[in-house]
Amino acid sequence: MKYWLFKSEPDTWSWDNTVAKGPEGEEWDGVRNYQARNFMREMATGDLGFFYHSQSDKAVVGIVEVCATAHPDSSTEDDRWECVDIRAVRPFASPVTLQMCKEDPRLADMVLVKNSRLSVQPVTKEEWNVVCELGGTEP
DNA sequence: GCCAACGTTGGC
DNA sequence: GCCAACGTTGGC
Numbered sequence: 030m031k032y033w034l035f036k037s038e039p040d041t042w043s044w045d046n047t048v049a050k051g052p053e054g055e056e057w058d059g060v061r062n063y064q065a066r067n068f069m070r071e072m073a074t075g076d077l078g079f080f081y082h083s084q085s086d087k088a089v090v091g092i093v094e095v096c097a098t099a100h101p102d103s104s105t106e107d108d109r110w111e112c113v114d115i116r117a118v119r120p121f122a123s124p125v126t127l128q129m130c131k132e133d134p135r136l137a138d139m140v141l142v143k144n145s146r147l148s149v150q151p152v153t154k155e156e157w158n159v160v161c162e163l164g165g166t167e168p
Numbered sequence: 169g170c171c172a173a174c175g176t177t178g179g180c
Numbered sequence: 181g182c183c184a185a186c187g188t189t190g191g192c
Binding site (some may be wrong): 036083086087145148 | 189191192
């Protein structure tokens with residue numbers, strides 16, 4: 030069981046959109062970055078991830094679950110790109126902002142803090158527990 | 169709206 | 181295979 034972080038601009042695809050999709054989930058398509066794609070290839074069904082809103086929110090707003098492993102991205106003909114499917118698990122009681130992550134010394138090495146541009150990232154178990162604690166949510 | 173950081177592309 | 185040019189992302 031691994032932990033991840035999925036980043037999205039809320040104007041393009043938001044947490045609410047994911048919740049609305051229900052248990053069958055939604056393709057996490059549109060990723061055009063090799064590092065991000067490679068992380069998706071490592072994902073297994075049942076892995077959990079944070080859902081992060083970039084830009085206006087800049088906060089982790091909920092937890093998602095991987096419900097299908099990597100498969101070709103249906104939004105392109107280019108067979109280099111793959112994606113997983115994710116579904117919403119539960120929202121945070123209170124969103125965990127980027128600023129909160131930056132201020133907590135336990136999260137100093139978090140990819141979100143160090144490389145804000147990577148759209149799909151691994152999260153360690155320790156980081157997972159800290160962010161859940163800050164968000165008022167069970168890990 | 170600006171700009172820094174980063175990834176990708178393409179000419180050589 | 182290198183590197184300059186370019187495009188995109190995302191925080192501020």
